[in-house]
Amino acid sequence: MTKNLPHDVVPESVRDPAQLTGAVKAWGKELGFQEIGIADATSDMSQSETGLQQWLAEGYHGEMDYMGKHGTRRTRPAELVPGTLRVISVRMNYMPEAKDSWVVIEDGDRAFISRYALGRDYHKVLRARLQKLADKIATVAAPFNYRVFTDSAPVMEVEWAQKSGVGWRGKHTLLLSRDAGSMFFIGEIYTDLPLALDNSVANYCGSCTRCIDVCPTQAIVGPYRLDARRCISYLTIEHKGSIPEMLRPLIGNRVYGCDDCQLICPWNKFAAHTGEADFAVRNGLDDVSLVELFAWNSEEFDAKLAGSPIRRFGHEQWLRNLAVGLGNAPSSPAVLNALQARRDDPSPLVREHVRWALQSHEDSRV
Template identity: 70%
Template sequence: MSQSSYNMEKLAADIKRWGKELGFGQVGITDTDLSAAEPRHREWIAQNFHGAMDYMAKHGNKRTRPAELVPGTIRIISVRMDYMAPKVRDSEEVMQDSSLAFISRYALGRDYHKVLRSRLQKLSENIAEVAGPFGYRVFTDSAPVLEVELAQKAGLGWRGKHTLLLSRNAGSWFFLGEIYTDLPLPMDEPIAGHCGKCTACIDVCPTQAIVAPYQVDARRCISYLTIELKDSIPEDLRPLIGNRVYGCDDCQLTCPWNRFAQLTQQADFRVRHGLDNISLVELFSWNEATFQEKMAGSAIYRIGHVQWLRNIAVGLGNAASSPEIIQALESRLNDPSELVREHVAWALRQHAKHR
């Protein structure tokens, strides 16, 4: 074995050790060959399953050809970081109480983009201290990167039928991040799938957005509807959203592999502002200044106050009727936003049907 290859072997082992010290649950390494994934991605775009997420299509092949996104890239260091915080109100209990707001568990704490990016930057600096200056760029759900495909190739898990990454040791309650690099590091073996005949995630999806195993029509996905979609939520889908005002975890909650999920050790992901157990009415009362103050440093901040109110109006429309809920909705009948007014009017019509 040459000295250079020995050093790369040692460096790869060091990278994994440093990654664990920085809070990553697992670190893997793979190459840039996504030729097997490229046709599937193109077909998904061709079927318009990406909906209004134009960024999924506009970068051409850069998403499936990492070296075109970052010239010189020959390896990707893929990492995962667990996010399920301890002492979180049970998700099923929250969803069964229609007066409460269900917020996807990944968004209860600090914005994961900032947390992972800073740790990936630190990991890159650790590498530079040993290997000297090298070419790299860090990503956390922030560029045209096929994160799940890369993570699977890097041995972190396999793509589940809900299209999220699954790990035998950690379920799916984790974030992914990457370092694109020009270092010729040794690679890890990919992981084979272990979903078998299970269709729990497909069966439980409230809007039947998982149209086939391993294929999601984002236009029906509640996470897309409440986060990515900036316009009016289609009326036929509103009743199916229930009280899910930011994202949806149903496919993960039902997945048998999440019996093995790990609680996060990261204080950044602990629940802030009681968002795991908070009423729709309380959230609907927040003005823009309160929203910006409470959601500063949160992933929720990026959708903005208007979209937040739109989502909560749908939740209120699906809630069991009460004078408090009617009063909350009526308080925003003349909201400055046409989008909010439209969804408030719909919500009030829902309650009128049951009087």
């Protein structure tokens, strides 16, 4: 048993919550998490509940019906996992060595893909690491009840990360850290262990509104308030149907997600490149042409994006997004030929967006 403990911890000492908490954090760092914090799962979340209900009432969740399905289980951990006393929040940096994002965004012939999605699916990576952390805890703290989460259940991840001191909610609604900006993933372990608590940190956004001002579709309707129905990340990933025509020109060449609000944030000058090989760029997706990606058939899509978060939404949605990007691209024979080649695509969704793209080029010549 003792071989799993840090050198300065002995089996007897882990019975003390503070000592066990220190061991948990040391193990978390060994497993590749840059920050680990502990929050009280029984703390008052009434303000968060009210905010969520107001957000849902405004319809800002769009088609994400799951956001309202679980009631108070989203804010009351013990209703989701009985006996939960603590929430262990972790963060893991994901920013890979990649082509400068603004350079790609400003080149209308290239496809911009959110930097978190250039490598392996983070759900798999974080879940496996969190499970390893739980396994280590179990060697010295049995009986130990827990459940691990990575963007996979009704968990208010940012709220718990705030309470645990891992960061604060930025005006773009993402978690921010003075040490790492926002280019990281977060995950949680709900547990019945009475671990020592961490203090929340102050909000350092100040009077800055750069994230609000830069949003291409003005989806950030106010500080800490996002209308997902206008958000490019929602439109290109979560939204399954036709993208509203009025928003298509504003999407530009962003074919999977949007990082603008993060790229403009001053705190991201502290974002560190990841050391995780799983998050390294695959298939040159950090700097690739729209035409090249639009030519992939479904077999190529599945094979090249195996293990990628992009593969989760399917080839049809991929083509829909790329058609919008090609509709916004500078007119050229290569772009027009690519669109014409899919004018009779089997998917009505793809055909609709291809027709729009071709019409956009026709209108630009008038």
